[in-house]
Amino acid sequence: MTRPDAGLTLVGGGRMGSALAGGWIQSGYEGQIAVHDPKPSDQLKAWEANGKIRLNPAPSPAATLVVAVKPQVFGTISDELKAFVGPDTLVLSIMAGITLDGLATGLGTPRVARAMPNTPGLIGKGMTLLCLPQTASADDANALHKLLSPLGDVEGPITEDKISAATAISGCGPAYGFLLAEVMAAAGVAHGLDADMALRLARKTVEGAGALMMSSDEPPSTLRENVTSPGGVTKAALDVLMRDGAMPSLMEEAVAAAVRRDRELSGE
Numbered sequence: 472m473t474r475p476d477a478g479l480t481l482v483g484g485g486r487m488g489s490a491l492a493g494g495w496i497q498s499g500y501e502g503q504i505a506v507h508d509p510k511p512s513d514q515l516k517a518w519e520a521n522g523k524i525r526l527n528p529a530p531s532p533a534a535t536l537v538v539a540v541k542p543q544v545f546g547t548i549s550d551e552l553k554a555f556v557g558p559d560t561l562v563l564s565i566m567a568g569i570t571l572d573g574l575a576t577g578l579g580t581p582r583v584a585r586a587m588p589n590t591p592g593l594i595g596k597g598m599t600l601l602c603l604p605q606t607a608s609a610d611d612a613n614a615l616h617k618l619l620s621p622l623g624d625v626e627g628p629i630t631e632d633k634i635s636a637a638t639a640i641s642g643c644g645p646a647y648g649f650l651l652a653e654v655m656a657a658a659g660v661a662h663g664l665d666a667d668m669a670l671r672l673a674r675k676t677v678e679g680a681g682a683l684m685m686s687s688d689e690p691p692s693t694l695r696e697n698v699t700s701p702g703g704v705t706k707a708a709l710d711v712l713m714r715d716g717a718m719p720s721l722m723e724e725a726v727a728a729a730v731r732r733d734r735e736l737s738g739e
């Protein structure tokens with residue numbers, strides 16, 4: 472990775488923040504990385520001990536400020552965060568529900584951007600959407616793509632009116648995939664498998680289906696049909712899942728609720 476900037480400051484070194492910091496460290500980022508977190512994890516402390524980051528140094532304006540606290544925390548600390556923002560600071564937020572306007576107002580700069588990552592980014596298999604104001608420069612867009620690349624794929628910029636839907640699909644989506652594994656395992660137990668084996672089968676199957684989907688040129692619907700022998704066993708199960716559009720309408724309702732909640736958090 473080329474150096475995105477000298478003087479990178481991360482506020483919030485939790486799951487997603489640490490995934491980013493870990494990626495910057497691993498890819499040989501040469502500038503100063505400062506991480507601010509009142510409850511630093513053992514990982515953050517180890518990076519500090521190895522000289523990879525500076526932990527909670529005195530605040531000063533950063534070249535790039537990445538905000539990765541919970542959206543509810545942002546409202547309470549935005550005034551304090553102004554100490555990290557100078558006239559040349561580029562701000563990137565990965566918080567759900569905090570708009571570009573909210574960032575610009577809260578931090579007192581128009582040079583702001585948003586990204587929506589997901590937890591597979593913890594292992595570099597994530598999907599991140601980048602959202603920029605119309606005034607953003609190509610240089611800023613490129614720098615932010617590079618900054619987010621340790622998490623996996625980065626797409627965008629997308630316009631802000633799309634971010635609630637994108638959050639509901641790829642931001643929240645890993646939870647839907649994990650839920651699928653959970654309920655498959657529970658159904659296996661209900662039909663006589665022991666719990667460990669049921670979980671093993673469900674996890675490996677969800678992983679395998681995902682890997683096949685990504686290595687194939689076929690759309691998911693064709694891969695589904697390839698499993699479904701006419702008059703066979705899969706068809707019996709899918710007839711239940713798709714009865715009266717059950718699965719599509721449940722997913723549509725769930726995504727609508729997520730979109731609604733994201734907009735509520737944005738104060739829309």
Ligand SMILES: NC(=O)C1=CN([C@@H]2O[C@H](COP(=O)(O)OP(=O)(O)OC[C@H]3O[C@@H](n4cnc5c(N)ncnc54)[C@H](O)[C@@H]3O)[C@@H](O)[C@H]2O)C=CC1
Pocket residue numbers: 482483484485486487488507508509510511539540541542544548565566567587588589590642
């Ligand atoms: N977890 C997920 O799947 C996703 C999360 N996000 C967004 O990422 C952000 C962070 O989420 P996670 O990493 O999952 O949460 P997390 O709870 O793992 O990390 C938040 C971190 O912020 C720290 N913190 C609290 N108050 C602070 C303060 N005053 N100054 C500095 N740090 C402070 C906490 O100690 C914690 O380490 C959230 O805004 C969330 O909307 C976005 C996409 C996916």
Ligand SMILES: O=C(O)[C@@H]1CCC=N1
Pocket residue numbers: 567638642643
């Ligand atoms: O649940 C949340 O609010 C965050 C945003 C996307 C995933 N986690």
